[in-house]
Amino acid sequence: MKKSKLSSQELFKTVRTSRSVLKLPELDTSAKCCDENVPPQVPVSHDYKKKLIKTREREMKEEEEYRNPYTLPERLRVITKGVKHHRKKHDPPVPDEIHTVCDIDPEFFTLVEGRPVRSFCDIKAFMRDLRDATLLRANAGYINDKILQIDMFTFKEREEFEQINRDFEKINQNFMVFAEQSFTDAKHVMKLAKETSMQLANVTDQLEEYSFVFIKIKNKLINIVAEYDQLSQYKKFLTEISPKWWHKRYASHCEKADKLCSRLLTQLQTETPEISTLYSQSALSLAQLPPELYFKRPSQLITHLESVCRQCLNYLEICGIFSGSFYKINMEKRHFEDAIHDHATHMQYIIDIFQKKVKNLEVTCDIFKERFNTILEKVIYELVASYESSKLFMCVQFVHSGLYGFKPDHRDSLTALMVNIERYYDEISKEIDSLDLIVVKKATRQIFNEDKRAMAEAHLARTKLKEYYFLHKSLRKSYEPSKMKTRWYN
Structure with missing residues (x-):
């Protein structure tokens, strides 16, 4: 017998198509019944169809892989293989008797060919047909189970689809109601926005008018502040030119006036309404102050300035006469200062050197002191308190x-x-x-x-004493308990 090169699935397909006995007519009827019971199709989105097609293709591949039960492992099979029974060995023929091939097995052997011929009513052929039939019925049951599962899946999908449709209708109605309400609210908001925009335009016009007036007033105030600043500087100049006795007498009056003037300047630069009242108060107080000036007429100021000019000319003449000598004195002063500075730096350098030397000497002095003390301690110890000195003193x-x-x-x-x-x-x-x-x-x-002789006896006594102490110590240890920690085991 030649071995077939086909796989188990291909063999199963060929056997199923060739043998009409193994065909099951129930499959066609069940398919028709399934077609009749299928509900009407519901429109489904394109993405959902793609997902369904992919899942069904994957299931079909799995079905093709596990269509033949013998492709599964033994623990997952519906039907297991039959146990092979060993053939009974026939007793060998007696060598005295003569037997031909036909006498042994007339069905399987012929005299002409001398080789076995398989009959149609063989037990192996029957077992193979029986196996094919059982496999076909198992596959038919498996397919019916899958069809029922698909029906259940489609039924659940239809229920979900109906629920989704109902929810979608509710949401659509709610959205329409929401859109109507929002449209009315938007109309109301638009009306309010138009009214507020008209009011805002009126207010902006008024604000522009007020700002124009404010700029005019501000420019006038700036001019007033500039004039006031010039006058205050002129007043300071007059007070500085006036003599000292007048300063001492009217110092408080001048301080009050200066404070009021500075306060007015700060208040003019601000624009808050509270400071405007303060400005009016300070202006009134400044107006109420009586003016106290040393120069009451311009002629007095001119005479004073002329006298100042004469003094300045006199000072200039004196400076011109003594400028050369002053220049020489200043030059000599600079040279002398430079020489003093150089001498000071040189002396500071020498002082630093001596300070370093003193520090080094102090360090060396401390080191020598420590060494001297250590040597002195050693010598005193060796002479007085050492073992050899005490031994010598005892001997002496x-x-x-x-x-x-x-x-x-x-x-x-x-x-x-x-x-x-x-x-x-x-x-x-x-x-x-x-x-x-x-x-x-x-x-x-x-x-x-x-x-x-005395020294030998002393040496012998010392050795005996050592032996005695050693024996005494060991004997005491033997009677005392051990100091090592002992472990007790159960």
Whole structure:
């Protein structure tokens, strides 16, 4: 048997078209019934149609992929494959008996060809037909289920469409009512706008007239302010020219007049209605002040100015005479100031140098003081409080007490003890000089031997004491509880 190169879906299609037994006439009737029960079409937007077409194409692709149940995995299949039964092995023929091919299986073998021939009533063909029929019925049920789902989907869509139509009609009616109301409101607003525009035009005309009058008055006021400024400057000039005794007598009067004049100037520059009343008050108070002037006539002023001119000419002549000497004096003064400045800078430079030297000397002095103190402390410690000095003092004190038989006293000094020991040594050396040398050597040898024996005994005692302390400590530790933290396990 040659293996077919067709897929499972293509085989299923060929079998379904070739065999009329497997065709189901119910599909046509169900389709007709579905066509009859379909409701009338409702106008739908173009975008909505596109979405429906895309979803249906996707569903058709999925149906084509899973049309054959055997293309699905086993856990999703409607029908599973049959379990293959192993063929029973026939017992081999007895070698003594003679058998032909026809005796073994007359249906599958022929003598002419000597190869198997498949009959039409084979069990495998029957199983294949049965499988095709079951697959066809399963597919038919699957298609019916899909048709019912499509019907339900279209029914839900129709209900939604009717609801949308009803909502749209309500919204349309509400919008028309809203448009009518807004139109009436707009008419009323237009009327009010026209009335207000007429009123605004009248008001603007009045404002232009008032502004024209205001500009005229303002120009007049500016001229008045300019004249007043000139007069005030002239008044200041007259008061400055007048003598000092007159200033002292009429100082308060002049101050009042100056304050009123300055207030008037500030009030004329502003345009608020409140300040206009203040302006009138200050103007009245200024008018009520009696004028106090030193120069009451122009001739007096002219004579005063002539005298001032003569004084100025006299001053100019004096300046012309002494200008050369003044120039020389000023030049010498500048040179002297420059020399003083240079000398001051030089002295400041020298002072800075000496200050730096003093600072360096102070730093070095502090360093040397610290070093001297440290050296002094070390020397004093080594001479007085060190271990070696204390050991030497104890040894000298012990020797002194051994020689003279006195008890050691805390008031003893090292120098006094050493002086006594040196005296004793001198006395002994004088006595030894008078003795025989052989006897002295024997005595010294005996003394040194005794000292060596005493030192050896002291060394042995020290080692024994160390062993005793070590054993005592270990024995105490053995009886005491351990200091390490122990862990208790259940």
